[in-house]
Amino acid sequence: MEMHDAKRIEIMIEQIMEKRLTDLLIENGVSGFSVLPVRGGSGRSGQWSRQGQISRAEGMSAVVCLIKPERLDVLLDVILPVLERHIGVVNITDAKILRAERF
């Protein structure tokens, strides 16, 4: 089975900034991504949990997308301004995909 190289970008982002990020992804041709709720975690500001939160100010989301490797640098340049002043983590991993024409 033929497999193709891809980059998997996982962005943990403040819930309040999620739509700004996904809008940018769409504007820059990333039509496929997944948004996952984050139930809680721990970071530089200590532990937090989604439980009992009444404002969107504190929650986090995870946005995951797969792109062709050659598009990575351009995409990061575009999305970093949305992320740089906010709480969050961006991690990029090498991945293999089966149907390259979809990315």
Place this chain on the structure above:
Amino acid sequence: MDTILSLAAQNLLSPIILSFALGVAAALAKSDLNFPEAVAKGMSLYLLFAIGFKGGASIADHGVDGQLIASLVVGVMLSFLLPIIAFGLLRTITRLSVLDAAAVAAHYGSISIVTFVAGSSILEAQGIGFEGYMVAVAAAMEAPAIISALWLISVKGGGEARGMDAGLMREIMLNGSIVLLIGSFAIGWITGKEGLAEISPFITDPFKGVLCLFLLDMGLVAGRGLARAGGAVSGRAIVFGVVMPLIGASLGLASAWLLGLSVGGAALMMVLSASASYIAVPAAMRVALPEANPAIYLTLSLGVTFPFNLTLGIPLYVALASAVIGG
């Protein structure tokens, strides 16, 4: 004085305040009592719809007058002014940075709709009438404080505000609570008494029971916020969280007196001026001032000022409005 104290005691022992106290106590005792997120959200939607609809129906009944417009204008002015006072007070009595002080100040110019709902419910329980359009005043007071806070940052320095871009403005003005409150207010206004009579068994009779459960949940949220906050805020900041509502309430009372509002309307103007936002403004601050520490403004607005207003503040405001406006 005896009347004021007995009124305050009566309010403190009402089911809604005691439900809130139960929530705080359960949270501090680390109980696993919890409301599913969807249930809490559903209750808040119900309460906003009910309070908006009843306010609109009241306007349909009494008509629109100059006092309504004047109350809206004064509400907006208070929302612009209160953050400036809060900022000055914070910079004087605490060591908060310009950025954190401005972010906290924005919360104190905006309003807590739950505190407003609790206040109006307590007034209804005591048979004290109020102007139905106070719901619209509440909605109008939500956003101006955010602009004041961003202005303070631009004048005093200390950080870079993202600014009120179109996206942020839309999120603030069209946030779900505002849309539902104004929308149900409009429906109540259009359909009037007849409309209210049609759905009264749904929005009037169960209202207090739902409010009790909702405040129980809010008590859990506030209690857990307090417990989690630990050393996030200083003792002086906590003093601010109690003193600022009293300053806001005083300005609210003076405004209500100048506007010629009823006792109930004055009490609600005090409640609005005294309350601090913990839904719309924190979200706006995360976008506009991401470097400001959310633990400070959320702890103060939700963990200090909200419980203070609900337990001691509202009874005090009702009593003072009765004494000053009611003669």
